[in-house]
Amino acid sequence: MANLLRSAFxxxxxxxxxxxxxxxxxxxxxxxxxxxxxxxxxxxxxxxTMSDAERxxxxxxxxxxxxxxxxxxxxxxxxxxxxxxxxELRQVAPSGDPAEQRARLLKSSSPPFIAVLExxxxxxxxxxxxxxxxxxxxxxxxxxxxxxRETIAPGSHAPELALTRTTRSxxxxxxxRTITGRIGQMxxxxxxxxxxxxxxxxxxxxxxxxxxxxxxxxVPVDAIFLGKxxxxxxxxxxxxxxxxxxxxxxxxxxxxxxxxxxASPALGWPLFLTLSVVxxxxxxxxxxxxxxxxxxxxxxxxxVQTLSMPVTMAQVVVFAIAAxxxxxxxxxxxxxxxxxxxxxxxxxxxxxxxxxxxxxxLLAIVWQILWVAxxxxxxxxxxxxxxxxxxxxxxxxxRAKA
Amino acid sequence: xNRPAVEATDLVKDFGDKRAVDGISLAVPAGSIFxxxxxxxxxxxxxxxxxxxxxxxxxxxxxxxxxxxxLEAAHEVGYLPEERGLYPNMxxxxxxxFMGALRGLPLREGRRRADDLLAGHGLGDWAxxxxxxxxxxxxxxxxxxxxxxxxxxxxxxxxxxxxLDAINQAKLEELIRSEARDGVTVIFSTHVIAHxxxxxxxxxxxxxxxxxxxxxxxxxxxxxxxxxRLRTRSDDGPWRSAIPDNARHERGEWVFExxxxxxxxxxxxxxxxxxxxxxxxIERPGLHDAFVAIAGxxxxxxxxxxxxxx
Numbered sequence: 082m083a084n085l086l087r088s089a090f091x092x093x094x095x096x097x098x099x100x101x102x103x104x105x106x107x108x109x110x111x112x113x114x115x116x117x118x119x120x121x122x123x124x125x126x127x128x129x130t131m132s133d134a135e136r137x138x139x140x141x142x143x144x145x146x147x148x149x150x151x152x153x154x155x156x157x158x159x160x161x162x163x164x165x166x167x168x169e170l171r172q173v174a175p176s177g178d179p180a181e182q183r184a185r186l187l188k189s190s191s192p193p194f195i196a197v198l199e200x201x202x203x204x205x206x207x208x209x210x211x212x213x214x215x216x217x218x219x220x221x222x223x224x225x226x227x228x229x230r231e232t233i234a235p236g237s238h239a240p241e242l243a244l245t246r247t248t249r250s251x252x253x254x255x256x257x258r259t260i261t262g263r264i265g266q267m268x269x270x271x272x273x274x275x276x277x278x279x280x281x282x283x284x285x286x287x288x289x290x291x292x293x294x295x296x297x298x299x300v301p302v303d304a305i306f307l308g309k310x311x312x313x314x315x316x317x318x319x320x321x322x323x324x325x326x327x328x329x330x331x332x333x334x335x336x337x338x339x340x341x342x343x344a345s346p347a348l349g350w351p352l353f354l355t356l357s358v359v360x361x362x363x364x365x366x367x368x369x370x371x372x373x374x375x376x377x378x379x380x381x382x383x384x385v386q387t388l389s390m391p392v393t394m395a396q397v398v399v400f401a402i403a404a405x406x407x408x409x410x411x412x413x414x415x416x417x418x419x420x421x422x423x424x425x426x427x428x429x430x431x432x433x434x435x436x437x438x439x440x441x442x443l444l445a446i447v448w449q450i451l452w453v454a455x456x457x458x459x460x461x462x463x464x465x466x467x468x469x470x471x472x473x474x475x476x477x478x479x480r481a482k483a
Numbered sequence: 484x485n486r487p488a489v490e491a492t493d494l495v496k497d498f499g500d501k502r503a504v505d506g507i508s509l510a511v512p513a514g515s516i517f518x519x520x521x522x523x524x525x526x527x528x529x530x531x532x533x534x535x536x537x538x539x540x541x542x543x544x545x546x547x548x549x550x551x552x553x554l555e556a557a558h559e560v561g562y563l564p565e566e567r568g569l570y571p572n573m574x575x576x577x578x579x580x581f582m583g584a585l586r587g588l589p590l591r592e593g594r595r596r597a598d599d600l601l602a603g604h605g606l607g608d609w610a611x612x613x614x615x616x617x618x619x620x621x622x623x624x625x626x627x628x629x630x631x632x633x634x635x636x637x638x639x640x641x642x643x644x645x646x647l648d649a650i651n652q653a654k655l656e657e658l659i660r661s662e663a664r665d666g667v668t669v670i671f672s673t674h675v676i677a678h679x680x681x682x683x684x685x686x687x688x689x690x691x692x693x694x695x696x697x698x699x700x701x702x703x704x705x706x707x708x709x710x711x712r713l714r715t716r717s718d719d720g721p722w723r724s725a726i727p728d729n730a731r732h733e734r735g736e737w738v739f740e741x742x743x744x745x746x747x748x749x750x751x752x753x754x755x756x757x758x759x760x761x762x763x764x765i766e767r768p769g770l771h772d773a774f775v776a777i778a779g780x781x782x783x784x785x786x787x788x789x790x791x792x793x
Contacts, residue, residue: 091584099572291568295626297537298562299585301554469538 085307088300092308093315096283100316110323113275137195137217138169139207140186142179147201148172150228158224168195168217168224183208187247196221200243202229208245218244259408261346262434265357266407266427270400273364274393276317280369281376281392282385283309288468289380297469302461306377310369310457317365318358346434356433356442363449364426368396370453371423374460378467403427410435419445422452486549488513488637488668489534494543496526496533503529505692506543511670511685513636516663518679518686519672520774526692527672528565531641535562548637556637558587561630565641565672567623571615575601575625578614582629593632600628604654620651627655631662638662640671644678656682680770690778700770707768707776708740711749714761722756725749741765 100106141148151170159167171194176182183197187209195217196209205225207218222242229239287293287305296305346353372392379385403424406415410432418428419441429445487510496504504526511517519527533540536553548556569578579600580593588596601610604624614622623646631638640659644652659669659682673679679686680700687697696703713726714736726749730739742749746765753760768776 087587088585091581094590095570095581099570103572286570287568290570291564291566292570293568294537294564294566295562295568295582295629296585298532298535298560298564299557299582465538 085301085304088304089307089311092296092300092305093312096309096312097315100312101319106316110320113320113324114327138171138193139209139217139221140173140189140194140197141170142173142175142182142186142197142199143201145172146232147228150202150232151224154224154227154231157227158220168220170224202233202239204240204243206243206245209247218242258345258347258434259431261353262407262431263404265346265353265430265434266400266403269357269361269364269427269430270396270403272317272321272361273368274396274400276313276320277365277369277372278389278392280310280313280372281379281388282382283313283373284377284464285379285382285385293468297465302465302469303457306370306373306457306461306464310366310373313369314362314365318362321361347437348433348439352439353433357430359446360426360430360433363446363453364423366453367422367426367449367456370456370460374456374463377460377464399423400427403431407431408435420448422449422456425449425452486513487511487546488515488548489517489670490546491530491534492544494530494533494545495541496529496538497541503692504533504540507689507692507694509687509694509697511668513668514663514666515668515684516659516682517668517670518683519670519689520674520676520679520686521672521689521778522674525674525689527674527689528641529692530689531639531670531672535560535639557585558633559636561586561633561635561638563627563630563638563640563643565645567626567646569614569622569626569629572613574611574613575606575617575621576610578625579629579632582626583632586633586635588633596632597628600632601625604628620647623647624651627658631658635667637668638670640669642673643671644673644675652678676769676771676774686770688774688778695779696773696777703770703773703777704768707772708743710766710768710772711737711739711741712762712764712766713737713739713753713758714763715753716759716761717757720757722753722758725752725756725758736762 141151143151148170155167155170173182173186179199183199186194186197194209196207198205198207198221200206202225207221225242226239230236233239284293287296293305348356375388375392376385379388399421402418402421404427406412406418406428409415415428415432418424419432425445426449429442433442489511490509492508494504494507495502507526507530519530521527529538532538534545534547534553536545536547536557544551545553547553548559550556553560570581573581576594576597579597580588580590583593583596584590598607598610601607606621606624609617609621614625617625627640627643630640638659643655643659647655656678659671663669671678671682683700685697685699686703688695688703696706711726715722725742726737727739727742730737732738750763753763
């Protein structure tokens, strides 16, 4: 094992340095920055987030009069701003123990409430996980103030909105987290599809320059595959680091948008971002090992191009499977997609946004690592058999018949 | 006796319905120069690839430097494949160091040795030039140096003289002798018998995937009787009964195998029969003649077509 890793490191080091010191690497780094920067500048990501989002809803436990005053204020505000950014207000009649009712509403997922407003216009009190929704709190304060001025005491301001922050309100954040999950999944897919395709042509050089014989005589084919895979992964991570830094710097310079506009993932941003990197690596290694195996059968760039189309279509299918499971992390479809190795990272990153349990991620990562090892092993064997013409000459079927 | 550096027993390699290696068994003594002779397509390259573990045999066993799995001995083996290959954008020293690193040599030490080796082979000025700027001969030398940079105990060279000019062929022969003097086992394949004759202590003649002969070069030659070349003043006479019926008359002289009785009875018969001897030479057969005899006329014909000037 140590020998395999040492050999893989030698291959990876050569490939990595050969790639990053080539002139084309600069183009590789610069190229994707243009669409990313344009996207950031024109706010497409943020815009998409808002248009796709379900409107946040606040449960209002109040009298009919207070609620009508609030909705009237909301209507007036709707004439001045875009409807999608307006809060949805849903009246709930008081029933039973207020604390119990409040807790029930905060846990509700249908409809999902971002917060609960009580106390009427005289003593407004808002309860919920309000950290990711600071903009909506200010909006609600405005609506209460407006309603108070119109109905209770014209010309005067409403009492200050009392806030009680809860640590968690699952139902309230579900739609936002789904969007965060979708965005994470989309970014992961785009990066993987853009970067792992390069592995299709990784063995062309070695075959064209007859170096494969030198390598195969010195190290196991598994080590060649592993080394190439990690070299390209390292190069991709370097690229992503550059693009992320450039993107973040541009965001800071030209817009006031930030990650805080997205709903906080169930696992929190630090762990979610860490898992994003891990799942990118896993999806890259999984798809990359498949591509390396397929590309290893090709001898020319033309053959690689021919292979690209079906491979890309297969990736899209895998992504579609994963995307269909977002929003239902515990559904049978989501579990099946999490078990299927090629869609597993995409499903699990969405799950990281929607569900706070950590153990499924640990399990998934181990599962994905096992599959990377398995796919690499099979790819190396096929390469040895079909390209190096090694192994038994007769098929298992023919041997069984003999 | 030292354990053989390389052993093979009944190695078979099939590609589909074609049998490329057909039951090869051989033993290469440690520290020797061993030649694998045969025409192109005889199975030399496949045999070497199987021996080195690049491909697995269909059946049979092989043992390299005491390891049943040849790749386990990779750190102590150097291999120059028939189809030369280097990364064109790598510098000469980096290419050599990389090949050493593949065999377990630390990169820094590999670079240091690469500088020494390149300087020692007149390529010091090219050390930091990309391979693509080197001539074919230079690139071939760089690959050869990459084969030995990690100081292997076994060097396997597949058609190493192919594509080299006479001067570089002589340099390569000297390099092989030098490695053998240091105790390194050298195996090389060739279809040019002259190289094997000059370098090898032991050879294997391979034809049609089979080993037709394995042993010392002298042993191969001794399979044939010495050749007599006789020029006489007399065209005919009683002396004619002293030479075999299958003697050939070529360019004014008789050529035939020395009769079993040896030179003295032949000489006496020629003198007694008034042959009028002008010249009489008894020559030991060359490896080429031995190859013809051992591998058969078909292999020899193929060899003759491919024989390169050396």
